[in-house]
Structure formats: C-alpha cells, structure tokens
Amino acid sequence: MNQIQDKGAILKILHFSALNGIQEDNLRRLLNNLFIELFKYTAENDRKKVCKRQRQGIELAKEKGKYKGVLWLIVLIQQINRSV
Numbered sequence: 001m002n003q004i005q006d007k008g009a010i011l012k013i014l015h016f017s018a019l020n021g022i023q024e025d026n027l028r029r030l031l032n033n034l035f036i037e038l039f040k041y042t043a044e045n046d047r048k049k050v051c052k053r054q055r056q057g058i059e060l061a062k063e064k065g066k067y068k069g070v071l072w073l074i075v076l077i078q079q080i081n082r083s084v
Contacts, residue, residue: 011035
C-alpha cells in the first residue's frame with residue numbers, strides 16, 4: 001500500500017465529488033487513507049462472514065451425510081485424467 005502511495009496514487013471516488021476539490025495534500029492523504037482502511041475493513045469482514053457461513057453449511061451437510069470433502073473431487077479428476 002505504501003508503495004502505491006509513494007508513487008502519488010490517490011483513491012478517487014466518483015460518487016463522492018466533495019473530495020475532488022481538496023487542495024491540501026495532508027488532508028487529501030488523510031481522507032484517502034481513511035477511505036482505503038474503511039473499504040479494507042469492510043472487505044475483510046465480508047470475507048470472514050462468507051467463510052463462517054461456509055463452515056456452517058459444511059457442518060450441516062456433514063450432519064446430513066451429504067458432505068464428502070474435497071478428496072472425492074481429487075479422485076474424480078484423477079480418474080478422468082486416466083481415462084483420457
């Protein structure tokens with residue numbers, strides 16, 4: 001992230017034009033970092049929720065006897081490769 005900022009890159013949010021007129025470099029950098037951290041936090045939280053839901057789904061599938069894991073897929077791919 002620092003490498004990108006060192007090159008002078010900034011985040012430009014098209015639907016938030018109030019930031020476009022900021023002339024003060026320090027303030028612009030501060031707001032830029034704030035938005036990036038906010039987006040990063042949101043993305044990390046979304047990813048954690050997806051992983052949690054996936055684990056819950058796998059646990060339910062295991063209880064119902066429908067989850068076989070990834071091993072069956074590896075075996076299937078090996079069988080397909082042998083038959084080709």
